[in-house]
Amino acid sequence: MDLREALYTTRSMRRLKPDPVPLDVQARILDAARFAPSGRNMQNWHFILVDDPQIAKVLGPIYREQIGAVLDSTYAEAARAAANDPDSPESRALERLFRSVRHQALHWESIPLFLFAYAPEGNTGSSIFPAIWSAMLAARAEGVGSTLTTVLNPRKDVDRLLGVPEDEGWVQVACVPMGYPTGRFGVPERKPLASVAGRNSWSGPLGFDASEPLWPGDEL
Numbered sequence: 001m002d003l004r005e006a007l008y009t010t011r012s013m014r015r016l017k018p019d020p021v022p023l024d025v026q027a028r029i030l031d032a033a034r035f036a037p038s039g040r041n042m043q044n045w046h047f048i049l050v051d052d053p054q055i056a057k058v059l060g061p062i063y064r065e066q067i068g069a070v071l072d073s074t075y076a077e078a079a080r081a082a083a084n085d086p087d088s089p090e091s092r093a094l095e096r097l098f099r100s101v102r103h104q105a106l107h108w109e110s111i112p113l114f115l116f117a118y119a120p121e122g123n124t125g126s127s128i129f130p131a132i133w134s135a136m137l138a139a140r141a142e143g144v145g146s147t148l149t150t151v152l153n154p155r156k157d158v159d160r161l162l163g164v165p166e167d168e169g170w171v172q173v174a175c176v177p178m179g180y181p182t183g184r185f186g187v188p189e190r191k192p193l194a195s196v197a198g199r200n201s202w203s204g205p206l207g208f209d210a211s212e213p214l215w216p217g218d219e220l
């Protein structure tokens with residue numbers, strides 16, 4: 001698959017078929033992750049592929065508890081604002097996101113594959129997210145949809161379930177559910193480039209027009 005297509009269409013895919021992801025596909029996804037950059041090339045990470053339905057069954061209620069708490073706290077204000085102005089584009093986008101998040105949470109047990117990522121405590125961001133994103137891009141190239149999730153991170157019961165060594169300082173950084181999507185990949189909604197970038201200063205004019213996504217352009 002064309003790299004630019006993958007970059008522009010690896011959006012969150014939360015509606016997944018229960019069909020298993022074959023081992024050779026899993027191998028290509030995970031192998032791509034280890035070629036990502038990391039500080040000093042330490043590759044201080046550990047990944048766990050989970051395709052055991054019994055584990056997914058245990059994770060389901062835990063994920064719903066965690067995502068429920070996030071929706072009730074972090075997202076509560078935005079949800080109230082959306083309820084007051086349901087027809088605005090922002091409210092509609094938020095409602096679509098909630099529907100998709102709820103769908104995934106309710107169908108967690110039928111997700112065929114999860115990729116858990118662990119990093120040493122205190123080193124939980126910059127040195128592992130490139131690898132996670134590489135796995136998601138590699139999944140996209142295989143036609144496998146994914147979503148980066150972090151709400152399970154604080155759950156030590158999940159770490160225990162997965163046999164994470166308790167005394168080596170590993171912390172969960174992400175859980176990426178994966179599977180073949182029921183819907184189609186597409187270019188997601190994003191803010192206009194000029195509102196999030198500048199040239200030579202915070203808000204210096206960029207000097208090019210990227211008000212619309214620059215892919216596919218005339219490539220297709």
Ligand SMILES: Cc1cc2nc3c(=O)[nH]c(=O)nc-3n(C[C@H](O)[C@H](O)[C@H](O)COP(=O)(O)O)c2cc1C
Pocket residue numbers: 010011012013097101104147148149150151152188189
């Ligand atoms: C650091 C991080 C944490 C996230 N955590 C969750 C999560 O716990 N659950 C979830 O459904 N999506 C999660 N997401 C996915 C975001 O909701 C998603 O990337 C965003 O809404 C854009 O989605 P789109 O690419 O489909 O447009 C997370 C994304 C990031 C980057």
